[in-house]
Amino acid sequence: MGKFTFIETGIQGLVIVEPTVFGDDRGYFMETYNYNDFKEAGLDMVFVQDNQSKSKKGVLRGLHFQKKNPQGKLVRAISGEVYDVAVDLRRGSETYGQWRGVLLSAENKRQFYVPEGFAHGFLVMSDTAEFAYKCTRFYDPSDEGGLMYNDPDIGVEWPIAEDMDILLSDKDKKNPSFKELNA
Numbered sequence: 421m422g423k424f425t426f427i428e429t430g431i432q433g434l435v436i437v438e439p440t441v442f443g444d445d446r447g448y449f450m451e452t453y454n455y456n457d458f459k460e461a462g463l464d465m466v467f468v469q470d471n472q473s474k475s476k477k478g479v480l481r482g483l484h485f486q487k488k489n490p491q492g493k494l495v496r497a498i499s500g501e502v503y504d505v506a507v508d509l510r511r512g513s514e515t516y517g518q519w520r521g522v523l524l525s526a527e528n529k530r531q532f533y534v535p536e537g538f539a540h541g542f543l544v545m546s547d548t549a550e551f552a553y554k555c556t557r558f559y560d561p562s563d564e565g566g567l568m569y570n571d572p573d574i575g576v577e578w579p580i581a582e583d584m585d586i587l588l589s590d591k592d593k594k595n596p597s598f599k600e601l602n603a
Contacts, residue, residue: 423439423440423454423457424437424438424439424440424451424454424457424458424461425437425440426461426463429522430515431506431515431518432513432514432515433463433533433535434532434533434535434538435461435463435532436531436532437494437530437531437532437533438529438530438531439451439452439529441529450529452531453494453554463533465492465556466556467494467554467556468555468556468558469554469555469557469558470552470555471553471555472553473550473551474548474549474550474551475544475549475551476544476547477544477546477548477584478544478584478585479543479544479587480541480542480543480544480569480586480588480592481542481589481592482505482540482541482569483507483539483540483541483567483569483576483595484539484540484541484564484565485537485538485566486557486559486560486563486565487564487565488563489558489560490536490537490538490557491556491559492533492555492556492557493533493540493553493554493556494533494534494553494554495524495531495532495533495540495542495551495553496524496551496552497524497549497552498526498550498552499526499549499550500525500526500544500545500546500548500549501523501525501527501544501545501546502523502524502542502545502551503522503542503545503579504521504522504523504524504532504540504541504542505521505540505542505543505578506519506520506532506538506540507538507539507540507574507576509537509538509539509567509601510538513537517573517574519574519575521576521578523545524542525546536556539565539566539567541569543579543586566591566595566596567596567601568595568596568598569588569592569595571597571598573598
């Protein structure tokens with residue numbers, strides 16, 4: 421049995437990763453990344469930075485990207501539950517402007533590989549969530565970009581409950597539209 425199942429999303433390079441979990445009455449063990457297994461699956465990248473955040477219910481982080489030095493990200497929820505979204509911003513791609521979303525949780529242990537050239541964000545669905553991710557390039561604040569989370573031309577279907585207040589950073593409140601990015 422392989423250590424990972426790689427699930428295609430219909431967008432080239434954007435992959436849901438399900439690790440094999442070995443559990444018993446003591447708990448569980450799983451590998452979250454193995455270079456050889458990922459390379460064999462066609463995901464041949466090198467990670468240079470690991471990040472972690474904690475957020476409360478309703479926090480929506482994103483949609484973020486780096487303009488000239490795009491980051492690939494392997495993301496997962498290590499506690500709680502998030503709805504994770506990636507938008508293809510690779511000009512010339514057959515799926516340019518398309519998005520995919522996946523529920524990531526401590527319970528399902530799924531991961532999402534978001535390749536370089538995508539905008540990325542997530543919405544916290546549980547009371548709190550801790551989110552961890554590996555990056556293929558270093559974060560560069562002078563190179564950061566954003567896209568409106570609710571851009572009508574992209575049409576992300578966020579699972580926003582009626583009782584949920586969306587909490588955005590001041591910076592994310594000012595993210596441009598898809599049309600503005602392409603102007």
